[in-house]
Amino acid sequence: MPFNPLNRRLAIVAGLSVVAGCVPAGRKPPPPAAVPITVQTTPPARPAPTLARPQLPPQPSAGLLNTVQALGAGFDGQVGISVRDIDEGWAVAWEGDVARPQQSVSKLWVAIGVMDAVDRKRLSLTDPVTVTRADLTVFHQPIRALVGKTGYKTTIADLLHGAMTRSDNTANDVLLWRVGGPAAINRMLSDKGIDGVRFGPGERQLQARTAGLEWRPEWAGGWGFLQARAAMTYEARDKALRRYVAAPMDGASANGVTLGLSLLAQRKLLGPPSTASLLTLMRSSKTGPLRLKSGLRPGWTLAHKTGTGQDLGKVSTGYNDVGLLVSPDGHRYALAVMIARTRQPITVRMRLMGDVTRAVIAQASR
Template sequence: MRFFAFLFALLPLSGFAQDSLQSKVAAIAKDAKGTVNVSCMLPGTKLNCDLNPHNHPPMQSMYKLPLALTALHLAEAGRLLPNQRPGESADATLDRTVRFLPTDIIPGSYSPLTDRYPKANVDITLRELLRLAVAQSDNSAEEVLIRLVGGPPVVQSYIHSLGISAFHLVYSERDLDRDENLQYQDWIEPAAAVQLLELLVNNPPISPAANAFLLRTMADTVTGPGRLRAGLPHGTVLAHKTGSSGTHGGITAATNDIGLITLPDGRRLAIAVFVTDSRADEDTRESVIARIAQAAYRKAILTK
């Protein structure tokens, strides 16, 4: 018996460690009083924090990340803005201006752009529109971008062309403002969200300069400070995008955060956490996301 116990002690513990991480994630998720959908990836390792990774949670404003990626792709292809010059630099394209129209405003919706220009009819650089949409989740900036790219079907088609098929986009922020029940038709699988994040790191579909701009913008995100960021050591670089719904009848449809976490050794952990149809309050929902991020981070820095 001692001999078999000795052999057991020599067996690799990685499998047990991963089971432990998934069990910890599942235990944390119970506090959300809803459905928690999680996926993560650390390339070259078997790190696994998956919980319902193939569910279809509503994205809400998380969709502004694939929208921004689509806009950058079309801009670099010379198909986003009029009079683009072939071969111009990413900086030159980002500095081109776009007209912010009164029809881009969603009355009563969150928009620092609208707060700044309540009557619209001003020219805004593409760079600023992307920063507002991604880093501040500005809904008017989103409406300008979705108008420029040609609508949700264009975004869905482009993301599918990247090999990310578990992504479904039908409606824009204006549509959801009209009827928030429509949000359930705009979804992404957590595993697909992680796939999208990994693409930005390992095989960017846009130029290095445009991709670097997008990652910097994600790192400047100010929304959701109590979510992924709250579970990480101070100073940790996090490039992320959040999504949030309203609360109706005590149920909050979407409290989301997806991001790339830079570990101390420079590796980047991709993680996506979607809290769906939760009866918990906002602090609890965000704490669930933060604690899952903390558990994944702690395991990741020990995983080679």
């Protein structure tokens, strides 16, 4: 190719361009142009919330727990004790889930059945009732003196008063059959959630079977039954009584009874007027003034129901007292002391019951 000065000039420029694009050895490349950096600002983390300590349910004092345990363990006999704080919800017990004979404690459930029927307009407290000699039962029945040849005219209210304040067996039995009998009471107990309580066959059958007999209609009034029982051997009566205590037809646990009392006090069994009326009757009870009531202090009240079973020699059965204890400031407790079997004298039994009341009051007063 012939020499051209213009081509030479272009070649020199091209060479200089290549040299300018190379970095001599040992030299660092120039820093790149600054690129803006976006920084995302995160707010400071909040401190983890402090977890509140779980609220523990109210508990009875160790002193009361120890006292109830000591009273139960120290008593010479078969006993169940239950103390339930209705307003705080705790309970302490000694053998509180064992079924014990109720005897006349069961009148409480008949009374609730009657008042429930009143609430449902199935009965009225003013309904007239005629009690006849065929209605008479056994043992304690003050109404018997009023029942003549033509019977005794009274009302549901008067029968309820006799059953709950004087523990009249006949008054209670007449009311029992007015509300449908034992099956109706057991249905009510189940429907209202009173667990641990069973109603028996009624006063006449209960007392006859406890002695190892079957009730006869001609025994109405009690004398025929007492004569038949007296004709039995000691061994036969002892066997029947032991069988009854081991598996009572009217069995209830002390915890079951205090549960029922708590539901009553909370108006979960009856309407407010019926609840108030029944508790008034229970506060007016004439029976057992030296049982749970013996431990009361001024300002405290007790609405209660007693029970007393049959004796054989020095053995006593079904000696009970249950009730609602209320402090001067209105705090409520349900108590039950149920002695299934013991040889201890009445004074020792009553002292045990009073000591339970005293223990509850002492704890509340601290």
